[in-house]
Each structure stands twice: as C-alpha cells, then as structure tokens.
Amino acid sequence: MTVAAALDHLGLPATRAARRAVAYAAAGLIPALLGAPALVLLAVGAVLCVTRAGMSALSLVLAGVRGLTALHRVPLRGLLGEHVPAPPRPHPLRAANDSAAWRAAAYAVISAPLGVLLFAVQLPLRLYGLALLAYPVWFRAVRQNGHRGLELTGTLPLDSGPRVLAVAATGLVLLVVAGWAGRQLTSLVRLLARILLAAPPNEGLAERVHDLEETRALAVRDSAATLRRIERDLHDGAQARLTALAMALTRAKDALRAAEPSPADAAKARELVEQSLGMARTALGELRDLVRGIHPPVLDKGLAPALASLRSDIESPSLRVELWVELPAGLRPPEAVETIAYFCAAELLTNAARHADARHIVVSVRTELQLPHHLLVLTVEDDGRGGATLPLPPPDGSPAPGGSSGLRGLFERIRTVDGTLFLDSPPGGPTTATVRLPFATARPEARPEARPEAQSAAQSAAQGEKTR
Known part of the structure; x- marks a missing residue:
C-alpha cells in the first residue's frame, strides 16, 4: 500500500480520486438540494392526476424533473469519471409512460438526503476531525475560564497531556470514519446513477418498437385516407363527368337517329357533342390531377x-x-x-x-x-x-x-x-x-x-x- 493510499484510509484525501470525491461532495450539493422542489412537483403532479389534464400535467412534471438530472451528470462525469449516457427522451406529454423518467425522478428524490449526508461526511465531519487531530498544536492558543484549551464540561478542561492526546485520537477516529463513510456513500452514488440514470439494455429497443408502432399506425391511417380521397374524387368528379358525357352522347345519338335529321336536330346534336367534348376534357383534367396527387409523373x-x-x-x-x-x-x-x-x-x-x-x-x-x-x-x-x-x-x-x-x-x-x-x-x-x-x-x-x-x-x- 502506498503512502497516499494509507493517508486516504486515515481520512486524509491524498490521491487524486479521493480529492475528486471530496470535490464531488461539494459540487453535487446544489443539484442534490434540487431534489426537494422535485419532490414537491411530483406531489403536485400526482394531485393533478384526478383532473382531466392529469396525465399530461404529470408527464410535464416528470419531463422537468428528468431535465434536473442533467445537472447530476456533469459532476458525475467530470469528478467521479462516471459517464452515464442519458436514455432517449420521449415526448414531454408521454413522459408518464416512460420508465426512464420515473427512474430519473426517483434519483432526484433520493439524491437530496444522500447528497446532504455525503457533503456533511466529506467536508464538515472531515474538517472537524482534522481540527481535533491538530488539537495538540493549537490548544495553547485558546484560553477559557482561566486555563488553556477547550472544556469538555464546565469542570473538565482539556489542557493536560493525556486529555490532549485523547482529543487528537478522537479526531483521528473521526477522520477514519469520515473517509470510510465518504467512500461508501460515493460508491452508493455511483451505483444509483448506473441503475437509475442510465438506460437499460432494452430501453432503446422498447422506445424504437413504440415509435415503429406509431409510424405504422400513421402509415395505415394515411393509406386509408388516401383511398377514401381517391374514391371520393372519382365518384364526385370523373365518374359524374363521364356519366354526364354518356348521357349527352346518348341524347345526341337520339337526335341523329333519323336517316335525314332536321336542321334543328342536327344543331342540337352538334351542341350536345360540344358539351360532351367539354365534359371529356374536364374529366381528363380531373383524372390527371388525381394521378398527380397519388404520384406525380414528373418524379420519374x-x-x-x-x-x-x-x-x-x-x-x-x-x-x-x-x-x-x-x-x-x-x-x-x-x-x-x-x-x-x-x-x-x-x-x-x-x-x-x-x-x-x-x-x-x-x-x-x-x-x-x-x-x-x-x-x-x-x-x-x-x-x-x-x-x-x-x-x-x-x-x-x-x-x-x-x-x-x-x-x-x-x-x-x-x-x-x-x-x-x-x-x-x-x-x-x-x-x-x-x-x-x-x-x-x-x-x-x-x-x-x-x-x-x-x-x-x-x-x-x-x-x-x-x-x-
């Protein structure tokens, strides 16, 4: 065991990893404290679930709480070297159906007391133990009730040699306890981040399957709507034009049925043929527009x-x-x-x-x-x-x-x-x-x-x- 590792076990952060863990305890306090408003928001979202907009409101709350967890990933990656890739983000109105959003909310809530405890162990408790360990150095600079050093009680001054050493030993014990507790809590933070913030192996697959189901439903719905539109356009447009065209040609045929039609019948037949020609052109234009709406020929x-x-x-x-x-x-x-x-x-x-x-x-x-x-x-x-x-x-x-x-x-x-x-x-x-x-x-x-x-x-x- 190296000297730096031995000092780490004694509660004095000497290695780079130990110093980064202490820095994480300080930097992670602010994101951890955000867990309190996150818990309040979740409670509000749960209460709103009884209303008509309940699921949408809860989804928005979960999406916001999940956004807060992005602040946790920064010190995790920069100080602890724990790279936790974020799972795919669902639509904000579908966050209530996303397991990753619920796991992120759980991490935000758990990190509040855990972050405060980790900060207290890594900094105040460690500094207090370090101050007690150095008590033999500075106790003479303190005067209290006519004697040097601190008082444990009103009648027990800590100014004698054995008592000074006992205080230093207590400080050493606090340092060791703070170092051990800090390592355990940091390991717990790593574990929770891997479990709650990272995406499970099949998370992306489930999201992909859900997206494919939606797009398939959209494709089926679009195809059905296209078929209904084509049927409506054919029935109301080209089919009606062609029916009128057939009727006009039938009337023209009846007007020309005689071997030598009269001038009035011939004029009527010519008028009907002109109308039929106009109807045919209109029907061709409608059919051309219909074909262009299905697949424009110019795309070839x-x-x-x-x-x-x-x-x-x-x-x-x-x-x-x-x-x-x-x-x-x-x-x-x-x-x-x-x-x-x-x-x-x-x-x-x-x-x-x-x-x-x-x-x-x-x-x-x-x-x-x-x-x-x-x-x-x-x-x-x-x-x-x-x-x-x-x-x-x-x-x-x-x-x-x-x-x-x-x-x-x-x-x-x-x-x-x-x-x-x-x-x-x-x-x-x-x-x-x-x-x-x-x-x-x-x-x-x-x-x-x-x-x-x-x-x-x-x-x-x-x-x-x-x-x-």
Missing part, C-alpha cells in the same frame, strides 16, 4: 426536375421562387423519400404563397451523410408574416391536433420514414421549414420507366389539347 425524371416544375407552377410576377438542388451524381434517394420530399415542398410552397403572403421563397435540397444512412434535407425559407406552428403529437398516438391540416399531414407523412420536421416561424417572419428524411445507402433502386406507347399516347393527347 428525378426530384430536381419535379421541383423545377413545381416552382414554375407556383411562381408569379408577385412571387419569386429560387431553387437550389445539390444532389451527388449516382446517389438517388428511394422513390418513397422523393415523393414525400416533393409533397412537402408543394405544401410548404402553397402555405408560403397563399397564407403567409410571401414575396420571395428559397427552396434548397441537399444530402448529408449520417452513418449508416444518408439524409435528404429540404429547406424552404420565405419572407412571409410567419406565426406558423407545428402540431404536437398527443400521448395516445392519435392524430396530432393543432397547427394547420397541411402541416399536420406533412408531420404524419414524414414520421412514416423516421424523418423530422423543424419549423422556425416567429410572428412577423421570416419562416424556415427544414425537413430531414433518412434513407439507406444501398444499391440504387430500380425505377419503372414509362413505356414508349404510353409516352406516345401522352404526347398525342397533349398535342391534341394544344391544337384545340
């Missing part, structure tokens, strides 16, 4: 041409749109990611043009490497009036309330691919929306090419529309 050429087409559709003399696309050659995101990015850009551009009264919009697209994935980053900045808000997902996983319906739809669509949406929109503007969509860096995804006959048919139809 890539995200950059699709965004350029979107810019040309929304740009006007009073609205200028800048587009910056930086995509590495040979790296194309999956079709699902490109589709989500396209619809996000379309919704954000529409919001900026129609609701924010923007005059200048900048759209930028780039990729970032975040192993083991790439990130497709879409940023839309506008100089509108701002004030937009993101919806907050409720703790039960139901559709997110708040915010506009368009942003709510984007929020749910982005979550299906583990993406994120960040919105900075102070009142008065400007507004910056950032969408991050992760995608795997596997081999390029095969894209279906449009068949030549389909392209020829589309070109013929477009040419026919122009000539008309």
